[in-house]
Amino acid sequence: MTNRHQFCPDHQDLNQQCAVDGCDEVHTSGFRTCSNADHRALGDAYFKPEKALFQLRARLKRAGITLPLDSVPSPSDSGSSNPNSADEDLEVILDSECDGKPENGNRHLRARFGQRRTHNEQLIMRPCGVILARATFFGSEAVSAVYEFAKTVFPTAASTPEYFVFDNNCKLRAHQDAIGDDHFAATGMPVDVFHFNSKHKEIDTYCQQHCNSAAFPELISGGKWRFNTSICEQTNVWLGGYQAILWDMPVHQYNFISMR
Template sequence: MKRLHYERGRAAFTLWDRLQKHRLAHPRDGAPPVVDPEDDDEGEEWFESDANGNVKIHRDINSGSIGLDDSVPCEATKSDTGNNKFKALFGGSRTHNEQILVRSCGVIVSRATFYNAEAVSNVLLFVQKTFSVPRAFKPEHFIYDTNCNAKQQVLARPEEWSWFLDVGMTVDVFHFLHKHKVGHEFCQEHCNPADHPELMGPDGRTWFFNTSIAEQTNVWLGGYHSICREMLPAKYNFFLDEMIRLHIELTVAKLAADGQNPRRRVARTTSF
């Protein structure tokens, strides 16, 4: 029982459990069976022993994370209009955020400045343009914290976003666990990283890649925020590009020192 308790705390175990429950509740063929809410494991749990010394596990179901209408937007959705209200501007205009693409090894691939909002359409365009330049290799997976919205846009407009139809689009493990509702059908069906065995390690219990590497790199990049906030565009872009270039050199050198080969490309073997 103790082993099961700690096993349930593993991200891979939790995501696989969610995926299995989603498939049970929403089978691809036939009428969906009725799923007992008591089987949901998203609430708190505790242990009690009876007079005979038998230990039992008890769970308190979190009703706020089950039974949601899938028509309700995912709570991890980012506003297309940004987080700023309309107001008079009597000073300099500021950008909304810096967006970066990071390889799973930690090497930054590209950077883009978003001016008004982090709209998923802009993110998709950013990714497509980055990997459409000469000698660029299209990725097999694109991991993004609101990929549920990006994936819906791709499926809704397959002619416009055909570039993404053979790319795996999942949410990183941290955001999938903490920002996406268990009852959101589309998220569970299309964006659960546990649904892609190639993302799992040989033991099937740990992740082959660090899916949160971009968020961790954002922490490093955010350290320059106070330095850059008053820079004009030319100096701003030059400074960030140079810092990222140095970061890439240090990352590649560290990977090489650890016995890795960051300059070698592995042939693509997976299709979606």
């Protein structure tokens, strides 16, 4: 039993179950799903090589990740002939036969054919490039989890930084307001320049008021930014190049290498 197996020893019986979430039927021999036509269509979509490759490339592009050639696992490494075998959930929307939506809405099916992966590595860094802390996030990059992570790194009011730059600071600050926590009350929360220009709407008054980097004159000198506010994004791109290698490591080795 290695970390490349989909299920741990206690849940090996799930290998016999249909891969579609919520389906308790036993999968058909030679397939990863039961005989249900909709479930079988999910399996066909997943294991179709050209579609799988397209999905992988699309996800890398969305994540802004570049991979060294030797960091991409080969089919033999993953124990499957499918290049998408270590992928995350696959979700499809079953189209209705007519042009409009069905009365009960589009039907969503989600299946898991590969291993369950962590969501992301969250970094807190100084603008000079020094990594202060790292945390592994599971499931999603929820702002509540980011907030608790930041409080762990800066546990007292005296330790909080003057500025905390994050690509989703408007939601992070709104979360802080919603829970009535003033731990970072003295900390400015601008969004980094790249994400503010590309991901945040001009009509979002709250975001413009509290998170526009231009509203913090201390960050600007001679018409230029004094600090590199995208250092975490740049480091994530570099770290993402080794994600496929790290994912195949046992947990202790993964944590040791990631902290080096």
